Amino acid sequence: MNQAAALPHIKVLDLSRVLAGPWCTQILADLGADVVKVERPGAGDDTRHWGPPFLKDAQGNDTEHAAYYTCANRNKRSITVDLAKPEGQALIKQMAAQSDVLVENFKVGGLAHYGLDYASLKAVNPRLIYCSVTGFGQDGPYAERAGYDLMIQAMSGMMSITGRPDNVPGGGPQRVGVALTDLFTGVYAATAILAALEVRHRTGEGQQIDMALLDVGMAILANQAGGFLNTGRVPQRQGNSHPSLVPYQDFPTKDGAMLLAIGNDGQFARFCAAAGRPEWVADVRFATNTQRVMHRELLVPLMEEVTRTRSTAEWVALLEDKAVPCGPINDIGQGFADAQVQARGLVLNQACSPVAQAQTAINSIASVASPLRLQATPPVLRRAPPALGEHTDEVLAELGLDAARITALHQAGVV
Secondary structure (H helix, E strand, O other): OOOOOOOOOOEEEEEOOHHHHHHHHHHHHHOOEEEEEEEEOOOHHHHHHHOOOEEEOOOEEEEEEEOHHHHHHHHHEEOOOOOOHHHHHHHHHHHHHHHOOOEOOOOOOOHHHHHHOEEEEEHHHOOOOOEEEEEOOOOOOOOOOOOHHHHHHHOOOOHOOOOEOOOOOOOOOOOOOOHHHHHHHHHHHHHHHHHHHHOOOOOOOOOEEEEHHHHHHOOHHHHHHHHHHHHHHOOOOOOOOOOOOOOEEEEEOOOEEEEEEEOHHHHHHHHHHHOOOOHHHOOOOOOOHHHHHHHHHHHHOOOOOOOOOOOOHHHHHHHHOOOEEEOOOOOHHHHHHHHHHHHHOOOOEOOOOOHHHHHHHOOOOEEOOOOOOOOOOOOOOOOOOOOOOOOOHHHHHOOOOHHHHHHHHHHHOOO
């Protein structure tokens, strides 16, 4: 137990796979919780096979292990259990009796067939916090449907506001470049679990949490949803520009492009002074943000003429000490090479355990550090993303099973 961590006393039984559930449980694991990930014997989490790209062995050759899995499964222990077998169900029920939190993303009612639904496990452990993650929630006309991030981005309207307008080259709806609703669902789920733990401190009782990707997809429309709900106007795609702020978008430079994120009139005035265009501040069409939004089509082309006269690096250097938000538009490699990213230690490299190295031929795995910076109880770094079933015998022994019983479970294909 790591006493310096925030949640060393919390045991999490992770029956989830792919991204939303595992993202949630990795947050809890980074905060010190003991997360036991339950996977299918012989196959494991689907994302173990979602490649390329694949992890490389010590000689730099591709293995059969997908990099995708590593983004959401740090600091966990992996066991394999066949939930279709009664003996496997009994093991999960025994583990749930000793757990604080269970996270699952089976289809609605899926775990009831195994006697592992909330009602069944509440009878075993009334203190259990049981978080269910589905596409559409536990009720409603779509409850039985499978839900995927791309589908939710389309249904929620997120794709309708992402990308360039139809009337420009490359126009059309676009998905966000990562599975945004999965990731936000994981973050919201972790938040709900922490709230439920606090409630349990007062009541002694656990509860079920119903997390739906569609609910989250609608919630993270944020200001775009607020604008529609209060005006009735449907937001449209407008590329990298902002519906309520100008100038707040990409601009061409002598050697590429840069991003300006001017959020108030003072920043605009300082930009104009630096750019040698003080007359823009005096122009009533551009003097306030509201006027700039109304006259966007006039201002942006004028600015583009000016931004093309310097390189991106020159603009960044010019504006840096003037409190005008300006930066390069990096690719991911450039992002990780950035001095601030490096100074914050955002890249982790964890050595795999000897067992995992022998099983996978992979010596170490890189990942992005937790962004949660708690001063007194910072995130912990204990385990690289585990090999499939790496901790099965260890966890079963902790349940009180002797070596003969564990061997028998292996031989029967239960684990």
